[in-house]
Amino acid sequence: MSGGLAALLDDVAALAKLAAASVDDVAAAAGRASMKAAGVVVDDTAVTPQYVAGVNPKRELPIIKKIALGSLRNKLLIILPVILLLSQFLPWFLTPLLMVGGTYLCFEGAEKLLEWLRRDEPQKEVPAVLQGPEAEGNVVKGAIRTDFILSAEIMVISLNEVAAEGFVSRAVILMVVAFGITALVYGVVALIVKMDDVGLALAGRDSKRSQAVGRALVSAMPKVLTALSVVGIFAMLWVGGHIILVGLDELGLESPYALVHWLEGLVVGVTGVGATLAWIVNTLCSLVLGTLWGFVVLGVLHTVGWPKNHHGDSRDEALTADDSASGTS
Numbered sequence: 001m002s003g004g005l006a007a008l009l010d011d012v013a014a015l016a017k018l019a020a021a022s023v024d025d026v027a028a029a030a031g032r033a034s035m036k037a038a039g040v041v042v043d044d045t046a047v048t049p050q051y052v053a054g055v056n057p058k059r060e061l062p063i064i065k066k067i068a069l070g071s072l073r074n075k076l077l078i079i080l081p082v083i084l085l086l087s088q089f090l091p092w093f094l095t096p097l098l099m100v101g102g103t104y105l106c107f108e109g110a111e112k113l114l115e116w117l118r119r120d121e122p123q124k125e126v127p128a129v130l131q132g133p134e135a136e137g138n139v140v141k142g143a144i145r146t147d148f149i150l151s152a153e154i155m156v157i158s159l160n161e162v163a164a165e166g167f168v169s170r171a172v173i174l175m176v177v178a179f180g181i182t183a184l185v186y187g188v189v190a191l192i193v194k195m196d197d198v199g200l201a202l203a204g205r206d207s208k209r210s211q212a213v214g215r216a217l218v219s220a221m222p223k224v225l226t227a228l229s230v231v232g233i234f235a236m237l238w239v240g241g242h243i244i245l246v247g248l249d250e251l252g253l254e255s256p257y258a259l260v261h262w263l264e265g266l267v268v269g270v271t272g273v274g275a276t277l278a279w280i281v282n283t284l285c286s287l288v289l290g291t292l293w294g295f296v297v298l299g300v301l302h303t304v305g306w307p308k309n310h311h312g313d314s315r316d317e318a319l320t321a322d323d324s325a326s327g328t329s
Helices: 002-036 038-052 057-089 091-117 133-161 167-203 208-250 255-267 274-303 310-326
Strands: none
Touching: 057 091, 057 133, 057 167, 091 133, 091 208, 091 274, 133 167, 167 208, 208 255, 208 274, 255 274
């Protein structure tokens, strides 16, 4: 009896170790997949605060919560089932699909870079009229539509990193990625949009130190948002360019990546910093390719009459709907 119990305990211990290892594997794979989607995550984080500009401060967090829940539904109920089925039955389609997402990243990065280079042109101000349930609903819907595109890119990039895993493992890992990325992006967005309120609250205190910190936070937030936008631009071009580079190689056009590998070989032997230099070379090559690819796509789309900035569309629709409802249009 005791022998049977000991054997049972051994089996339980073995199962526990296996479960722990599986959890570690899932966490590691989810982390690896999430890191590859970094460029899109930065873009998502930079874009979302636009949707609460001008909103009553009391409604900022509820609106972000609604957008976050919509983002999670996008990932779990629509995008995840579709890409899992594709990976199971049409795995060859993942590379072209990933390249489509990479092309979109390059296009968006090029478009934003062009806007940044033309920053001396007058910018369209967003009126602070987005108050009330109807306008709030328009803002949330517009943000969720934009998020769908970004979420699809994140999930496809993540799937490509775990394509060799079994079907159930892929599903679990991508669910972890979906929850983790959504929590990260909208948690950071919530902190960003409320940071100026925190600064104002600190500035109103009696303590000189609190006042100084509060004023610093308020004055720093515009610079933080600007820096985040710039980082987002280059992250999109880098990640998008790398996706295109690898995709071309996998589809048989090996010359571009072979050139990159040759350039990496020139610096990889440098003592102590060779690996870092090789990564920098790869990143710069991906950035250059992403920029060129993006501007080519941008030129083609503008030639055929591509509409105004897609990020601005949803926002403008919400503003137009609200103006119409309030009789100001």
